[in-house]
Amino acid sequence: MNLNLPMVVRLQGTNVEEGRKLLEGSNLKFEVAEGLFEAAQKVVALL
């Protein structure tokens, strides 16, 4: 996988905390968003 691509992750719902912890514990670089439109705006800003 191309790790150089900027990424925004939005997780909600079942086991959201466990999921976020896993992502934070990895060495992947990404931004986190809570809301749907917020996620879209963040990803467009990364282009």
Add this chain to the structure above:
Amino acid sequence: MKIHEYQAKRIFVEYGIPIPDGDVASTPEEVREITSRIGKKVVIKAQIHAGGRGKGGGVKTANSPQEAEKVAREIIGMNLITHQTGPEGKRVKRVLVEEALDVEKELYLGIVIDRSRDQEQPVIMASEAGGMEIEEVASKSPEKIIKVGANPVVSFSSFQGRKLAYGLGMDKSIVSKASKIIEMLYRIFMEKDATLIEINPFVLTRGGDLLALDAKINFDDDGLYRHPEIRELRDLDEEEPLEIEASNTGVNYIKLDGNVGCMVNGAGLAMATMDLIKLAGGAPANFLDVGGGATAERIEKAFRILTSDKNVKAILVNIFGGILRCDRVASGVIEG
């Protein structure tokens, strides 16, 4: 799903729609044999799913079996580039060899589903401006296209066929023949769950015969389970490799033109995500629904598919965890 011209013509034959004498070949030797059987001037047509084959050099004529073999050597194996193939082109594996006809008039016949509010039904289109791109006719001289809606409940009526035939400026002597062909096209459209049928050009020969010189049929993928004989016509070499990989993985993936790669669970959320990317000023590179019961492995594969599109400049992962739990998504993302 799309099929090749020669395959569409076989369906036409089943329904009694006349086509030129000919056969499909995958070697120059076969082309020579078919040409000597036909015994006259032939047209050799590259069989790829894209349109614009003639302009790209994929359609040529030959006067003798020897010449046909020589032309076939040029076409079979060539990388054919048309306005529909993209710059990378398509490799030609087969050609259709057909008798050349003495054409009096080139017409257009087509059926599509018109989704506009006043129609919402299959619409049969006919035009005297055949042989050219119908999109161009529609934008430059829309009055040259005659349209007749065919309500699926009351079905197609022969008066509609006659209306189209007379609209094409046909002589009384051939109107009923034309009307019958149009009716058969409508039957194919309904019985085979097609989404589009086109005959361009639909020709009138100097001898007064009507024939389908070209044939294009697209089918509704969701109707294919009812037509195993049509599913068999699928040519994987003609399809987007990423979409094939996705369908083998059980992921719904459609490649688009933008640069924001999306990975979403659920088709509705995926649609909403694409809308919001647009609203935020971006453009989605794909539609991707990993589905409800996705495993970490499937998510990893989905990631590979989405990142192998070179246009992708940023990724948006949008998951609403339900049956598919967020921690499972996260491990898929990390392993990918």
